[in-house]
Amino acid sequence: MKTTIDQLTINSPYEEPKHYWSYDRETRTFSLKEGRRPAGYVIASESSRAFDDPGIFIEIPIVNKIRPRVKAWREAGYAGVTGITKRLLEHWHNSEEREFRRFFFCQLEAIETLIWLNEAPDSEKVGIEIPSDGGEFRRLCSKMATGSGKTIVMAMLIAWQVLNKITYPQDTRFSKNIFVVAPGLTVKSRLQVLLPSGKNNYYEEFNVVPVALLDKLRQGKVLIRNWHALNWETEEKLAKKKTVDKRGVKSNEAYVRKVLGEMSSAQNIVVINDEAHHAWRIPAESKIKGVSKEDIEEATKWIGGLDRIHKTRGILNCYDFSATPFAPSGKKSSEEALFDWIISDFGLNDAIESGLVKTPRVVVRDDGKLTKDYKSRLYHIYNDPDVRDDLSRKAEEHETLPDLVINGYYLLSKDWLETAKKWKDSKFPTPPVMITVANRTETAARVHYAFEHKKIRIDELCIPEQILHIDSKVLA
Numbered sequence: 286m287k288t289t290i291d292q293l294t295i296n297s298p299y300e301e302p303k304h305y306w307s308y309d310r311e312t313r314t315f316s317l318k319e320g321r322r323p324a325g326y327v328i329a330s331e332s333s334r335a336f337d338d339p340g341i342f343i344e345i346p347i348v349n350k351i352r353p354r355v356k357a358w359r360e361a362g363y364a365g366v367t368g369i370t371k372r373l374l375e376h377w378h379n380s381e382e383r384e385f386r387r388f389f390f391c392q393l394e395a396i397e398t399l400i401w402l403n404e405a406p407d408s409e410k411v412g413i414e415i416p417s418d419g420g421e422f423r424r425l426c427s428k429m430a431t432g433s434g435k436t437i438v439m440a441m442l443i444a445w446q447v448l449n450k451i452t453y454p455q456d457t458r459f460s461k462n463i464f465v466v467a468p469g470l471t472v473k474s475r476l477q478v479l480l481p482s483g484k485n486n487y488y489e490e491f492n493v494v495p496v497a498l499l500d501k502l503r504q505g506k507v508l509i510r511n512w513h514a515l516n517w518e519t520e521e522k523l524a525k526k527k528t529v530d531k532r533g534v535k536s537n538e539a540y541v542r543k544v545l546g547e548m549s550s551a552q553n554i555v556v557i558n559d560e561a562h563h564a565w566r567i568p569a570e571s572k573i574k575g576v577s578k579e580d581i582e583e584a585t586k587w588i589g590g591l592d593r594i595h596k597t598r599g600i601l602n603c604y605d606f607s608a609t610p611f612a613p614s615g616k617k618s619s620e621e622a623l624f625d626w627i628i629s630d631f632g633l634n635d636a637i638e639s640g641l642v643k644t645p646r647v648v649v650r651d652d653g654k655l656t657k658d659y660k661s662r663l664y665h666i667y668n669d670p671d672v673r674d675d676l677s678r679k680a681e682e683h684e685t686l687p688d689l690v691i692n693g694y695y696l697l698s699k700d701w702l703e704t705a706k707k708w709k710d711s712k713f714p715t716p717p718v719m720i721t722v723a724n725r726t727e728t729a730a731r732v733h734y735a736f737e738h739k740k741i742r743i744d745e746l747c748i749p750e751q752i753l754h755i756d757s758k759v760l761a
Contacts, residue, residue: 290315294640298389299380301356305638308339322638324348324428324630326623329668345623348428348630351413355394355401358409365406369452373445374400376495386492389641391631392434395427396441398629399604403458416625419566420588422595426561426605426627430636432643435606439465439557440479440487442604444494446555447481447505460601461505462551464594466512466587468560473511476559480507508548512563512583515544515590537597544590545598553601556591561605561624564588565612580613608633663693667724682730691740698743705745719746726756 295317296302305322306315310330327340358364363374374397377388402410402425418424429435443463450459467473478487481503488494494502517535535543542549558564563580564587594600610624636642662669667676672687685691697719704717723729733754734740739747 293637296639298391298639298641299387301390301394302635302639305634310341321352322632322635324352324632326632329665343623345627345630347413347415348627351398351401351628352394354409354413355398358401358405359397363400363405364409366400366404367449367453367456369448370400370404370445372495372498373441373448377441377493382492388437388491389434389639391429391635391639391641392438392441394631395429395435395438395629396445399425399427399442400445402628403602415628418588418624418626420592420595422556422591422600422603424603424605424624424626426607426610426624428610428627428630428632429606429608430631430633430642431608433631433636433641435559436476436478437487437491437493439476439559439604439606440491440493442557443479443481443505443507444488444498444502447502447507448494448498451501451504457553457601460551460553460555462548462554463505463507463557464545464548464554465507465509465557465559466515466564466591467509468512468563468583470511472559473509476509479509481505506548506551508545510544512587512590516586517590517593537593540590540593541597544594549598551598553599554594555601556594556603558587558603558605558607561607562609562611564591564605565624584612662689663696666690666693676724676728678727679725680727680731682727682734684731685740686731686735691735691742694735694741695743698741698746702743702745723756729754729756 290306293306295304295306302321303319305318305320307318307322308315323344325342325344327342329340363371366374376382377393377396380387402413402415415423415425427435427438429438446459446463447461449456450461453459465476465479467476477483478485478490480486481488481499488499488502517540545551545554548554563583565584566588567581567585591600591603605624605626607624610627612622612624633642666672666689669687669689672689675687676690701717701719708715708717721729721732723732733752736747736752737749741747
């Protein structure tokens with residue numbers, strides 16, 4: 286048993302994980318276990334604030350049921366797949382051909398799971414029932430840690446769908462029309478690599494498709510839209526408008542033509558939702574504690590827009606990608622609503638242990654004042670009674686941050702100073718960077734103000750010219 290972990294990276298990114306660090310909440314120790322960590326997620330426990338408890342691990346049963354079946358299907362040679370699918374799978378697994386562009390295990394498993402659900406014989410899928418999100422079209426979610434390469438999986442998905450439909454036009458399991466929805470302008474820009482004819486597209490950059498199939502791939506259509514393109518004005522909003530134009534809400538037909546443009550005549554479209562945790566259905570009670578009006582409107586218009594497209598043109602399948610596929614439940618953090626339609630999972634701990642993402646840092650320089658109680662409060666800072674309400678409200682940028690936040694920044698800043706000194710002594714030309722991800726745009730503005738006005742007690746971090754403030758409103 287270990288109380289600390291001496292080595293986080295214990296698996297190859299190109300192979301199925303063989304070991305994982307297991308945490309025992311009773312003894313507060315880690316042990317290195319053989320095999321693969323079960324699919325699941327961690328929720329806060331009632332006693333989390335008593336010590337630095339990461340929370341309770343909750344398994345995702347359907348993923349743990351699917352995993353061994355996909356593995357057995359893979360090892361048996363992918364029974365039931367089309368010739369095009371078989372060619373793609375062989376191409377993706379060809380390590381000799383792609384020495385410098387090998388795909389990660391998590392990427393291959395994610396796309397294989399989607400293919401398995403669509404093409405494997407029905408006998409392979411007995412007992413597998415994917416719950417609905419409550420709508421009329423089917424959603425399937427691939428849970429992948431940020432940094433594990435989900436955009437490449439989207440490229441694989443598009444290639445698989447389009448190439449099959451172009452080759453077998455009568456096969457109703459596939460579509461050559463792909464509608465990709467992004468949560469923001471920056472994500473939309475990043476996803477331009479999914480356009481088969483686009484500059485620096487991933488199909489060529491990462492050798493996703495054999496060269497001989499590229500022209501065939503370009504016969505498909507890929508449309509990428511920011512979720513705002515799905516927006517429409519309700520009867521209520523139109524009624525409030527002071528205008529002589531009294532036309533009502535657009536019909537579904539007019540709406541689809543506007544949203545889909547050159548793809549508007551297509552039937553049975555495949556939808557890909559990137560960062561799909563923004564796209565959830567509003568519960569019957571419609572009021573969700575702690576969720577902003579803007580977030581509820583985004584979720585409503587995103588899913589509501591897809592509903593309108595489905596009624597008018599038909600959505601063959603909707604593929605969700607997210608590192609955090611939770612819908613707000615309005616309940617406490619120990620009762621978060623995980624998407625029920627998750628079919629594969631490669632979470633943050635798996636990604637860290639496979640060396641795919643940056644490893645976390647914690648404060649180590651605390652001047653001897655960082656008590657056990659204080660550490661726990663910092664660990665659960667957004668749930669701290671002195672912080673929670675303050676950082677969850679609309680506030681002016683000049684309003685003082687809670688003492689716990691100010692002190693947390695002081696401790697982090699001491700750590701930054703020590704690192705900056707080491708880097709300078711080692712002749713590194715660039716100093717370390719401190720990054721803050723805030724829960725709301727108002728909090729981000731308050732943090733920015735605090736640093737610019739020397740409310741944080743480390744002068745070296747309070748130089749206005751060296752502080753960059755970005756939020757979703759600025760980007761929009």
